[in-house]
Each structure stands twice: as C-alpha cells, then as structure tokens.
Amino acid sequence: MQKRLVSALVALGLGLTSVASAADTEFDQYVEGLKAEARENGISEPILNTAFDGIEFVERAVKADKNQPEKKLTLDEYIPRAVPAWKVKQARDLYQKHKSVLDDIGKKYGVQPRFIVALWGVESNFGRLTGNYNVIEALSTMAYEGRREAFFRKQVMAALEILDAGHIEPQEMKGSWAGAMGQPQFMPTSFLTYAVDGNSDDKIDIWKTQADVFASAANYLHQEGWNDQYTWGRQVKLPENIDSALMGIDKDKGRSLAEWESLGVRRLNGTDLPKVDIKAWLIQPDDRHGRAYLVYGNYQVLLHWNRSHYFALAVSHLADSIR
Template identity: 40%
Template sequence: MLTRRLLLASAGPALAGCASSTPAAPVTVAAPLAPAPAPSSATAVTASPEQVVADAAGFDTFLTGLRADARRAGVSPATVQRALSGIRPLARVLELDRKQPEGVLSWESYRDRIVSPARIENGRRAYAENRALLEGMQSRYGVSPRVVVAIWGMETNYGANTGGFNVIEALATLAWEGRRASFFKGELIAALRIIDAGHVTPEGMRGSWAGAMGHPQFMPTSFERLAVDFDGDGRKDIWGSRADALGSIGNYLARSGWQADKGWALEARPPAGFDIERVDTETRRPIAEWARLGWRRADGSPLPASDTQASLAVPTRSAGQVFLGLPNLRVIRRYNSPMNYGLAVGLLADRVA
C-alpha cells in the first residue's frame, strides 16, 4: 500500500455515503468487501465526501499507469483525457471503505425497516406510474414486475437515492488505495469503456462510494454484461432512463435463471422438534414432500400439493420466522446475496402487488 499524507482540502458539501437506501451491503453486484483494518491516526479521516486526499505525486503516478492501461484496454485517448482530467482521491471514499459495521440488525428489525408502510406505498405508486413499461419488461424477459420494483425500491428507494459520488473518482480512489486494488481497477477500466461507448458522460456517471451506479446500482462490469437499451435510443442509460434501468434489472434476473410462475418463498410453520440453529438449507425437496414431513403454512393451513422444489430459507438472526425458499429466491439472491436481502425483496414485492 502506498504511503501518503492525508492532508484534507474542502471541495464541496457533504453527500450521502452510500447509494443504497437499505442497511444491507451497498454494492448490488460486486463481491462484498473484505473486513478492513482500523485506520491509524495517520490515516483517520472525518472529512465530507467531497474532501480529497492530498498526495499529488503518488496519485499522479497511479494515474499515469492507469492511462496507459486504459488505452491498452481500447479506451480512446479523448475519453481517457476527459474522464481522468482533474480527478483527486476522495478521503470520504477511503473512510467508508474502512468503516466497520457497528452492529447487525435482527431479521425482524431489518424486515420492519425495509418493508415499511412508506416503502410499500411508494412502491405501489412507482408500480402504477410505470405499469406499461413494467408490462413490456415482463413480456420481453418473463420476470415479475413487482420483484423488479421491489429491487428498485431496495437499492435506491425507487430512484430517489442513486448516489452522489463521481464514479470515476471514487473507483480511482479505491484502485489507488491498495486494498482490493486489482478488483477496483478492473471496475474503473470498465467504467471508462462505458463512457467511451457513449452511454453516459463522466459527469453523469454518478453512484455510490464503491462504484455502484444508477437506479439498479450496477457495478461497471455488471453494466457491461447486463445493462440493456430498453427504450431503443442507442444508449444504455441506467441513470436517466427508467426504461433502461428497470429493463436492466429484468434482464439481470432473466439471465440469472428466473422461472415464471415459480414464486419466491412460502412462510412456513415447522413440525415439532425443529431446531432453527441446526437447519439444513441446502437440501431441496418438492413442496408436497415438505408437507409429508409435517411442514405447514405459517397460518397452519396445508402446504400446496406441488412438485416445485423448495429448500429451507432461514433469515439471519431470526427469532423464529422460517420460509420454504422457492427457485426464484436463489435468483433474487444472485442480485445481492444476503438471505435477509432476498427475503425482504420478496416480502416487499408481495405487498407492492
């Protein structure tokens, strides 16, 4: 890791530290960051997000190599010059990258915070306002519109909080800082290719401190694989086009194996003797077999006589709520892997509908 002086220079007002509106991990489709060591007194920062780390020589050396790597990756010299001109490492990004979580919510607290009356009501409004678009997305990809809306609500509060960081500057900070530098450098090169392709300007490429972008919070490499030009204007604009943003979420789920009409989960009541601390979440059985083993719906009614495969889905830090996870729960968790995230998306989707 480079040695640097952390001299802070104010460059603007404070911004939200993370694009995600949920207490879950902020990055939608990037691997979670490894725990970081606590910052030393030489590196501790309390700056606003727009404050920068002043180590001009070290960062400029990094940028020189980055420009060469970007050109080798096929990015035009004009885009390299425009996107990297004048950028500085952001102290707030480093602070957030090192920040340790202060605690983990119970499932019930997380569920009630996420699947709140306000989020449900806003989701119903968003669904109604975009009904024609969502029906078109469903027709093309076969994905449930209410699940797409729920993910949109989880990630950015239906587009209200897509992140205030310049993605190029944030990713350059993380690629230079040293911890997971290789990962973030790959994302940075991908972000430059996206700009070079004309999908967004450097100024318009805004997102979270970790580089998750736009309404769906795609990382740049996921954008390259999965973003779509749903409105047909020649650009994949997940920042300004709801059609492209929601269509891209639908495409992501479809490409991850979404099965129409297969559902996401059933809240279930276990048989006597069930130990939530020793649960097997890997074994899949037809729902009818779970019924023969004594499982019932949460309200005590029988499970459906179905051959759909299901596995136990137990929320993290649950006080007892248990689900039978259906095929599409696994698909939702490919978008963002924590079990509580996947279950909250499903519950929100049901209430939005």
C-alpha cells in the first residue's frame, strides 16, 4: 500500500520530502482506523492513547519480513547450528535450576518438562532474544503494509486487549518485527488463547516471569493434544525401495510402528522399532537422500506451534539432549 502511494506521488513530480510526508499522513490515518475499531471492541481510551502514542511506520520491520533467508540448509547442516553443544549444556543446567517449578507445571499440564525447556531454548535462547520492537508499532506497520492485513490487524486488536487487561504496560510490550512476544514468542492471539498465570500473581507475564513462561508453553501443548506418555518420534533408517507416497503428515498417512517395520523401516542403528502401539508418520523433510523420521502425535503438536519441520526437529533434538 505504502509503496503504491509513494510511486503515485513520484509520478506526479512531488519531492521526496513530500512523498515521505504523504506516506506518514496515510499511516497516521490508518492508525486512527485501528483506534476506532479498538474503541468498538471496548478498549479503554487511556490504553489507546498510551499504546499508540508516537508510533511510526517501521520500515525495517517490513524489510525483515521481505528479506528472510532464502537459502535452505539441510537438516545435517541445520540441527548442529540450532542445537549446538553450548545450548545443550545451558538447557541441562537450566532444567536442573528450575526443576521444582518445571516438575509441578509438567504434572499439572501433562507435558514432559524437557520439552518446555527445549521450546524456551529454541524460541528465545532461554529468554535472552525476545525482540526489541514496540509490539503495537510493529503490528500496526505490518497491517498497514497490506500483504497480510487481516492477520496483523487481528493481532493489533489482541495486543490491545492484553494491555487493557493490565498484564503489561504498553512501553514494556516488546517483541519481534512480526509481533511475536516474550520468552515463548507468542503472537497476541496465542497469548489470549494459551498464556496463563504460572505464579498466581493475577498477571500473565511472558516477558520476565519464568513460571508464567513455562506454564504458558505447557498449556499450549496441553490444549493442542500433547500426550506425556510418549515422546515425539525418532530418526530412522529406510529401505531403498520405500514408496515416497507413504510419506507426509496427512492424517491418512499415519501407520502403526508394526506396519512401518513390515515396510522395512528400522531404527537408525538398524534394529527393530519399539514394540509400542502408537500411530506414526514418516517424514523426510529435505529429500530422498536426507534424514528420515517417524514422528508421533506430539510432533504434530509442535507443528501447530510452528509449521516448520526444522523448528519442530530442533525442539525435539534439544529435548532429547536434555533427557
């Protein structure tokens, strides 16, 4: 939208200063539309005034969205980078440091604590990398930019609802260029659906309160169908003649481990698969020469969190390393 406006103004012969001024004016008008919608949704005037005070169009957020890395690493390249030895050590140390809280939360929500720590590590490097963008400003920018306006506009409204509930002050609501917030990197709508008060202080603080971070991550997994009686899956060895049509995470492609074994699938070391009655899906995210995995329902839950196999496998491998 903004680029179309700038192009039109340039065609009319206006200078760059005039172009920038016109673009700023249109963004300001768009923000007024966001405020009007928020008022209709019941957001208080003091929150609207504070949340939108001084916000501007953030060009670097749009650039970050458009310039995401195009080169795709293989899993053999990616996993060692995503789960290096130093991160494994930190994950183990932090697991022990917070073991009492993690165990309580794990029991309450039916989630193995090692997966909570692994998500924490992959999403934000254990809370160290959470983003420094003003969330309302970033989301308003992305909505105005227009390619995914409906999605980001909905996120703006959800973020304002979080502020109106008093969970965090507007100036402290920081996140990524896309508006992913706090240590678990929840989008605002995910916050409203899954975030919980882990330390019973009547606030949900996924930015600084680790009990809330852990409980919110666990609640997400629980609500999406996590089963703590099982793990996520395993890397496997395939026979050369395996039919690629069998692969994928579609519902109808799930088979028992016994069925996969009858098709020639084995553990990575060549031994038989576990004698467990559980449905599994065969995936090979790179190509026919790359790593292959049998994954369970819990892995499907990780894909609900982030639809990337690379993300889900990084979390899974880190969780296994903690164990």
